[in-house]
Amino acid sequence: MTAARGQDGDEVVIRVRGLRTQFGKQVVHDRLDLDVRRGEVLGVVGGSGSGKSVLLREIIGLLTPTAGSIAVFGQETNALDDREWRALTARWGVLFQDGALFSSLTVAENVQVPLKELTRLPEDLTKDITRIKVSMTGLPDYACTRYPSELSGGMRKRAGLARALALDPEILFLDEPTAGLDPIGAAAFDDLIRGLSASLGLTVFMVTHDLDSLHAICDRVAVLVDKRVIVDTIENLMKLDHPWIRDYFHGPRGRAVEAGNTAAAAAG
Amino acid sequence: MAPDQGIGPRTSGDGWIEPEQDGEALRIVCGGRWTLPGAAPLDARLRELVTDSAVRRATLDLGRIETMDTVGAWLIERTARDLEQRGLEVSLANARDRHKPLLDEVDRVQLDMPVEEPQPNKLVEIANHAGKATFEFFNEARALLAFFGMLVIKSGRVIVQPRRMRLTPLAFHIEQTGLNAMPIVGLLSFLIGVVLAYQGATQLQQFGAEIFTVNLLGIAVLRELGILITAIIIAGRSGSAFTAQIGTMKVSQEIDAMETLGLDPIDVLVLPRILALAITLPLLGFFANMVALLGGALMAYVALDITFSQFLNQLESAIDLNALLVGMVKAPVFAFVIAMVGCYEGLKVSGSAESVGRQTTQSVVQSIFLVIVIDALFSVAFSVVGL
Numbered sequence: 259m260t261a262a263r264g265q266d267g268d269e270v271v272i273r274v275r276g277l278r279t280q281f282g283k284q285v286v287h288d289r290l291d292l293d294v295r296r297g298e299v300l301g302v303v304g305g306s307g308s309g310k311s312v313l314l315r316e317i318i319g320l321l322t323p324t325a326g327s328i329a330v331f332g333q334e335t336n337a338l339d340d341r342e343w344r345a346l347t348a349r350w351g352v353l354f355q356d357g358a359l360f361s362s363l364t365v366a367e368n369v370q371v372p373l374k375e376l377t378r379l380p381e382d383l384t385k386d387i388t389r390i391k392v393s394m395t396g397l398p399d400y401a402c403t404r405y406p407s408e409l410s411g412g413m414r415k416r417a418g419l420a421r422a423l424a425l426d427p428e429i430l431f432l433d434e435p436t437a438g439l440d441p442i443g444a445a446a447f448d449d450l451i452r453g454l455s456a457s458l459g460l461t462v463f464m465v466t467h468d469l470d471s472l473h474a475i476c477d478r479v480a481v482l483v484d485k486r487v488i489v490d491t492i493e494n495l496m497k498l499d500h501p502w503i504r505d506y507f508h509g510p511r512g513r514a515v516e517a518g519n520t521a522a523a524a525a526g
Numbered sequence: 527m528a529p530d531q532g533i534g535p536r537t538s539g540d541g542w543i544e545p546e547q548d549g550e551a552l553r554i555v556c557g558g559r560w561t562l563p564g565a566a567p568l569d570a571r572l573r574e575l576v577t578d579s580a581v582r583r584a585t586l587d588l589g590r591i592e593t594m595d596t597v598g599a600w601l602i603e604r605t606a607r608d609l610e611q612r613g614l615e616v617s618l619a620n621a622r623d624r625h626k627p628l629l630d631e632v633d634r635v636q637l638d639m640p641v642e643e644p645q646p647n648k649l650v651e652i653a654n655h656a657g658k659a660t661f662e663f664f665n666e667a668r669a670l671l672a673f674f675g676m677l678v679i680k681s682g683r684v685i686v687q688p689r690r691m692r693l694t695p696l697a698f699h700i701e702q703t704g705l706n707a708m709p710i711v712g713l714l715s716f717l718i719g720v721v722l723a724y725q726g727a728t729q730l731q732q733f734g735a736e737i738f739t740v741n742l743l744g745i746a747v748l749r750e751l752g753i754l755i756t757a758i759i760i761a762g763r764s765g766s767a768f769t770a771q772i773g774t775m776k777v778s779q780e781i782d783a784m785e786t787l788g789l790d791p792i793d794v795l796v797l798p799r800i801l802a803l804a805i806t807l808p809l810l811g812f813f814a815n816m817v818a819l820l821g822g823a824l825m826a827y828v829a830l831d832i833t834f835s836q837f838l839n840q841l842e843s844a845i846d847l848n849a850l851l852v853g854m855v856k857a858p859v860f861a862f863v864i865a866m867v868g869c870y871e872g873l874k875v876s877g878s879a880e881s882v883g884r885q886t887t888q889s890v891v892q893s894i895f896l897v898i899v900i901d902a903l904f905s906v907a908f909s910v911v912g913l
């Protein structure tokens with residue numbers, strides 16, 4: 259495995275080059291390049307229909323891009339055979355929007371699915387790991403034996419996260435993790451992601467609409483505009499003079515978050 | 527590389543332990559990769575760890591661990607807890623900074639968290655299940671009866687004020703459940719006619735009574751099979767469609783929206799469907815009767831050399847108008863039951879998409895069950911009045 263290096267020496271875990279995505283006549287991405295570095299939390303933002311979720315689905319292999327290359331851990335994803343592909347997918351975890359838990363299984367059984375499918379661990383070790391993941395994601399004890407339909411939206415997301423983390427992935431993909439949560443729940447989820455990414459050394463690729471999340475936990479932000487991405491820290495992006503980016507960060511909601519941050523900084 | 531692990535590239539350089547005993551102190555040096563792929567052998571090795579009675583203190587030396595994930599950290603934590611249980615003083619030494627957050631994380635884990643529900647006694651379970659199913663059955667019957675009552679009242683209102691009836695959906699459902707069902711109903715009835723004639727012919731030939739195949743066919747098709755087959759096909763085809771349509775609307779809160787706009791879902795959704803089916807099912811039943819007889823006639827000609835005119839003559843002497851009417855009178859009743867159950871199950875859908883599937887299955891099973899039960903009741907009633 260050749261570890262690709264970015265310009266400033268950080269290891270690049272996801273490298274997208276010349277990506278083109280087309281649905282019929284509609285071009286979603288065109289000559290899109292993106293590097294995700296090891297250990298960073300990257301927020302991906304963009305207007306509705308700009309192809310944020312499409313980009314995520316292409317990286318994790320649920321969609322095939324029209325042209326271009328995607329390399330994860332230095333391995334070209336379209337050049338892998340079945341076995342290599344399965345080995346690669348075991349190195350990342352995905353949290354879908356509403357958790358995407360298997361509705362016929364309890365939370366504990368959901369977390370055990372990847373453990374039982376992809377590893378051969380003794381039964382009681384599997385149970386221990388299940389307990390660890392469930393408590394790591396901040397779910398209460400009783401959640402283990404509940405079915406997804408018996409849980410609230412926030413708890414389902416946490417359970418989905420526990421399943422995504424079951425195999426100790428190196429990359430965590432999140433599709434709008436705070437959508438549909440109340441502000442308190444969303445902030446708690448942000449904290450959870452930040453804490454886990456620090457203690458587990460995760461690289462996080464997060465598609466989001468939530469300006470608070472961007473400010474709170476992202477090291478860098480990728481903005482999808484004009485079929486390409488612009489990646490930078492949030493401070494630098496806010497200085498850019500692109501109409502969409504300006505509206506996004508300096509619109510009424512963006513200003514509110516900014517004002518909150520400055521106030522917090524002044525108070526702290 | 528451990529061949530029995532499903533995960534490929536991370537399996538090189540497995541973890542290892544080396545216990546060293548020095549009088550009262552036990553030092554366990556841990557090294558290598560303490561990660562998920564090599565966890566199974568490590569787990570076994572750690573469980574075999576024996577301490578002799580002289581040992582008072584144990585130190586887990588983590589200095590030579592290259593990589594660690596949650597599983598590795600847990601194995602260390604579990605071993606430490608295990609040794610403490612045996613009455614030893616346990617300490618961790620030389621943990622690397624980057625491994626510390628993980629070790630702190632697993633330190634908080636409580637093992638009393640229940641992962642699965644305790645399994646109850648099998649016999650109790652069976653009794654429980656049977657009891658629940660019985661209650662469910664009677665509750666369902668009562669609820670369906672209540673729904674029937676409500677429908678009667680609402681239909682009464684529509685009869686008083688015919689303008690409440692919605693004609694566009696009525697026409698739409700007549701097309702959907704009637705016209706579009708003709709090919710499948712026709713094909714299946716035709717085949718039933720063929721099969722019945724052929725089976726009858728081979729049996730009756732033994733007695734030299736081939737011509738009575740026509741009697742068998744005429745009575746069986748007109749009195750029972752034509753309508754019954756049609757009703758079963760329509761229950762599977764249109765009853766399930768009603769449940770799925772209304773159920774999907776329920777999931778997407780369209781029914782709630784309707785009520786807030788002052789529209790009655792029974793008027794808008796249920797009554798047009800019921801009326802449409804009550805119109806189409808008798809027509810389809812008649813169509814099925816004719817096609818089944820046609821299939822039988824064809825088979826009689828091929829297998830028994832009975833010409834069409836012979837067939838018609840024999841048919842005329844074998845059956846009378848009553849045979850047809852006895853069959854046809856059941857059609858509107860079946861139609862009402864199928865449409866009512868379909869709509870009722872659709873309105874019973876709650877929340878999830880999964881529930882749409884469950885209620886649709888329920889709807890088909892229930893309506894076929896009711897159709898056959900009612901058919902049996904009709905037979906008894908007809909035999910009592912001597913038809």
